Amino acid sequence: MTTGLKTRDTFRLTSAAPSEVAVPAFGGLPGALAAQGAVVRTRRGQSLALAIDGSEAVFVVRAGALMLRVTLPPGLRQVVAILYPGDVFRAAFAPPAASAHLSAVSSGEVLRFRWTAFADLAASDPEIARYYEDAVARQTARQAIHMAAVGRFDCRQRVATFLVELALRTGMRAPCGGLTFEMPLNRTDMADYLGLNADTLSRTMSRLRASGLLSHPERHRALVRDFEALAALTPAAQSLTALCGEAALSKHG
Amino acid sequence: MTTGLKTRDTFRLTSAAPSEVAVPAFGGLPGALAAQGAVVRTRRGQSLALAIDGSEAVFVVRAGALMLRVTLPPGLRQVVAILYPGDVFRAAFAPPAASAHLSAVSSGEVLRFRWTAFADLAASDPEIARYYEDAVARQTARQAIHMAAVGRFDCRQRVATFLVELALRTGMRAPCGGLTFEMPLNRTDMADYLGLNADTLSRTMSRLRASGLLSHPERHRALVRDFEALAALTPAAQSLTALCGEAALSKHG
């Protein structure tokens, strides 16, 4: 909030995404933020405390990715969200009484603040306020798509959706002409993210591999030969490209 | 953001909800907001445009409830969120290319602003900024629970979760000793919210009715004899009471 400027995303209503894509505010992290936050380097699996000696924490992801997992009484686990560079997470986003757990899915770097300090920064610097607001809005919109995927897609659609998401985020053009990207989550976490059984997920990916859409040159890395074909498998393809930007697709690795 | 004050919610980490519940900031709507916003009276089914002649809108729910529905290409519909009094909705929360649609599920009243104007208000009034931030955080936490429900619960658990949610929100002690509340959504919308088939939902509710937990004294209204028993059916009961407050449970209708 704070600034009267228009959202960087060209604002759209319903309807198909135009080719001019809303580029998320990566790189655009306000300098004042980086100067004030505590830098935390993350390693895969590392968990991040939601409180800093009793007071609420806020995180801003600079590199790598985080995930928020909740666990409900009978051991039902759900990975609620994956946070990519540019995303923000306030501890109050975690639901109470649900064993909320924030952890890194890959090595990277996050900025950490006390919420009180962060709010003061935002109050005094419109750029920070606007950055935070836009990040929250972007993430909320992404969550909506994820919700629809988990609520309505069959297993192949869900997996395709996730792969497209990863490809758009971290994909690089491979020398051989396809698209490669990290698969930082293990099968269980991926299944928990997609609301699937780990066995079902494994089967589904095997089928994608068998159909030639996907291959695993090495563990924790995927190669997609024909991105268009993969995107055609998920009803959310348009929304995802609009949300993540297609910048990644042109980067060469 | 803006204010350095601590969130009204006593901040908690993981673990079970204590009996002292985080009361959502109803009634606590800053006066300055009400003075500035355009009052919109809603009727059931009425849809709310996400843009005010081309610029982004924000809504603050004062009474009644709204729902956000997305529809993906093959006609897959998902009700992503239900917004109750005190909740806020910024148009940028709606995902692009997903036929996002915001509509009223019951008659009520919402305040409408242009986002630019709202942001300016928040920048100048810390109380408004804090109200908005806390509302967004509360809603995000609720979404996390909903995500877990859609991703991991079986149909009975999902329906129980929804009923508990409604009971906590709008439930009143009935003269006969149970709890009554409105059921503003029709079967289809409820099913879309829960990620279920409408037929399955109907069956599930019939079973609940047959087991004596639920009854329909009149259309669009439910009566729960034994709230504890209903709450015992959902793994999210603790989280829901922590998020919605139990104030409603003591109100007499």
Place this chain on the structure above:
DNA sequence: CGCTGTCTTGAAACTGCTCAACGCGTGTGG
């Protein structure tokens, strides 16, 4: 080399979905 954790795969069981029929309340026109 053998251990462990992760991933894969198969067969059976089950849950929820599809499709179609029916009941009911409401609105409309004869």
Place this chain on the structure above:
DNA sequence: CCACACGCGTTGAGCAGTTTCAAGACAGCG
């Protein structure tokens, strides 16, 4: 006033897709 169509909810039967459970493959590591 009745007949009819319509929207909405309910219900049954059969089916499809997912989960469950258990066994096996594979890589990493002491």
